[in-house]
Amino acid sequence: MAAPLALGIDIGGTNTVFGLVDIDGTIYFRHSLSTKSYEEASLLVDAIAGIVHNNIPPNHELVGIGIGAPNGNYYSGCIEFAPNLPWAGTIPLTAMFAKVFGLPATLTNDANAAAVGEMIYGAAKGMKDFIMITLGTGLGSGIVVNGEVLYGHMGNAGELGHTIVYPGGRECGCGRNGCLETYASATGITRTVIELLSSNKTESSLRNISVTDLNSKIIYNAACQGDPIALEAFDFTCKVLGMQLADAVAFSGPEAIILFGGLANAKEFILEPTRLYMEDSILRVYKDTVKILPSELPESDAALLGAAALMSKLLLF
Numbered sequence: 001m002a003a004p005l006a007l008g009i010d011i012g013g014t015n016t017v018f019g020l021v022d023i024d025g026t027i028y029f030r031h032s033l034s035t036k037s038y039e040e041a042s043l044l045v046d047a048i049a050g051i052v053h054n055n056i057p058p059n060h061e062l063v064g065i066g067i068g069a070p071n072g073n074y075y076s077g078c079i080e081f082a083p084n085l086p087w088a089g090t091i092p093l094t095a096m097f098a099k100v101f102g103l104p105a106t107l108t109n110d111a112n113a114a115a116v117g118e119m120i121y122g123a124a125k126g127m128k129d130f131i132m133i134t135l136g137t138g139l140g141s142g143i144v145v146n147g148e149v150l151y152g153h154m155g156n157a158g159e160l161g162h163t164i165v166y167p168g169g170r171e172c173g174c175g176r177n178g179c180l181e182t183y184a185s186a187t188g189i190t191r192t193v194i195e196l197l198s199s200n201k202t203e204s205s206l207r208n209i210s211v212t213d214l215n216s217k218i219i220y221n222a223a224c225q226g227d228p229i230a231l232e233a234f235d236f237t238c239k240v241l242g243m244q245l246a247d248a249v250a251f252s253g254p255e256a257i258i259l260f261g262g263l264a265n266a267k268e269f270i271l272e273p274t275r276l277y278m279e280d281s282i283l284r285v286y287k288d289t290v291k292i293l294p295s296e297l298p299e300s301d302a303a304l305l306g307a308a309a310l311m312s313k314l315l316l317f
Contacts, residue, residue, distance in 0.1 A: 002061035007052055007101075008308030010110060011035060011044075011069035013084035013137035017301075018048055020056065021308035025121045027301070029055045041079070041091045049100045065097045065105040066310035068113025068303040070140065075155030077107050083173025084138045106310045109156065110134065110303050112149050114260055114295075115142030117306030122296040123258050130256045131248055133160070133241075134303075135263035135270075138173070139181035139188070143252055150252075160248055161185070165240055184241040186216035186263045192233040193219055204229035220266045234269040242277025249278070249286050260295035260302055267294055 005028060009018040012035060019030035031051055038044040056062055071082035077094030079085065097105040108116075115132035118124040124132070124144070132142040139161035143150040150157050161181035162174050169178030170191060182188050193206055193214060205222050206214065206229050222230035245257055257278075264270055275292040282290070295302055 002059055004063040005056070005060050006308040006311035007062060007065045008113075008304040008306070009048065009065065009067045009069075009097075010113065010303035010307055011067065011072075011079075011085070012110065012303075013070065016044060016048070017304050018052070019304050019308070020052070020060070020062070021305060025305055025309075027304070028057050028060065030304070031055075036086050039086065041087045041093060042096055045093075045096045045100055049097075062101070062103065064103050064311035065094075065101060066113070066307035067093060067097065067105065067107040068110040068307040069093065069107060070110055070138065071156065072107045072109045072112075073155040074106070074108045074112070074149075074151050077105070079107070080156065081174075083175075104311070108149070108151075108307075108310065109140065109142065109158065111140030112142040112151075112158070113306035113310065114140070114303040115144050115149060115258075115306065116309045117297060117302040117304070118258055118260070118295060119144060119147075119306075120309050121305055122302060123293045124256065127255050129252070130254045130258060131160075131245075131252060132258050132260060132302075133245075133264075134261040135185055135259060136261040137185065137187055139185045141248075143248075143254075145252060160244065163244060163247075165244055180240065180244050184237050184244070184263075186261075189216050189219055189233050189237045189263065190214055192236055193229060196229050196232060202228050206230060216263050216266075220269065223266070223269050231269075234266065235273065237263075238270060238273035239277045242274045242279075243281045245274065245278045245292075246281035246283070249290050250283050253286070254290060256291040256293050258293050258295055260297075264294060 005020045016035045017032045020028040079091040094105040111134045128147040134140040141160035143158040164178045166178035170182035172179035
């Protein structure tokens with residue numbers, strides 16, 4: 001009898017990562033494509049299908065597709081007006097994958113998928129109440145309450161990245177101004193550095209980098225060298241993030257908050273400073289009760305494994 005595999009797909013603003021996963025979380029095949037290279041979602045679906053069909057291992061059978069994507073609606077199976085993806089409007093993604101593969105497909109927010117992956121395989125194993133924060137191109141969040149992902153009435157609850165931190169602040173891809181992700185994300189910290197460089201004359205190695213080349217990795221490397229602008233940008237990012245996480249704790253009461261994604265890799269400049277700022281703003285009843293932890297899954301694999309885990313019931317039979 002062929003062993004069942006699920007196709008887990010993590011669609012990000014920059015790259016789409018996908019892989020074939022078994023019930024134990026073993027990834028048999030893993031590949032990535034540039035999301036921005038596909039002007040239409042259907043073209044990306046076809047590209048993934050072509051690659052996957054040629055890489056299913058012998059004695060294994062693909063039984064379903066799980067997808068994590070920004071603004072992915074669990075109920076409708078559609079990506080709905082995702083500001084960090086190249087496709088406008090509502091995209092019926094599960095219907096596209098189900099048609100191409102002839103198999104069941106399910107979709108959720110990319111951060112929700114990461115939360116599922118972390119709960120089954122990573123730092124949240126054994127936890128029933130936690131928040132997953134993905135610090136990538138934008139800021140995603142997955143909220144788990146009593147062991148279940150919070151989807152809300154319309155299937156798209158938990159968008160902490162689009163809570164307002166500065167009314168009338170930075171323009172966000174969602175069409176509003178002052179959203180958290182415009183300050184606490186890889187693109188957010190880059191915008192902070194650009195503003196700091198233009199507003200003061202502090203010496204900084206970052207002045208030698210063109211605006212088009214500047215990114216969070218360069219800023220992190222500068223911070224490691226003690227660059228004052230880079231350090232100030234990280235401090236501001238942690239302050240904004242910590243304050244908003246204190247509010248998130250107030251309404252969901254998590255055991256832990258897990259940080260995942262490119263910007264979260266700057267651990268010494270993110271984890272403890274964010275926790276301290278959160279503690280400064282948190283309700284007294286929650287003081288010193290909420291952990292901030294790094295993801296225990298490899299970069300990009302949390303959402304991939306979580307997306308595959310959406311099909312776990314099929315993998316058991």
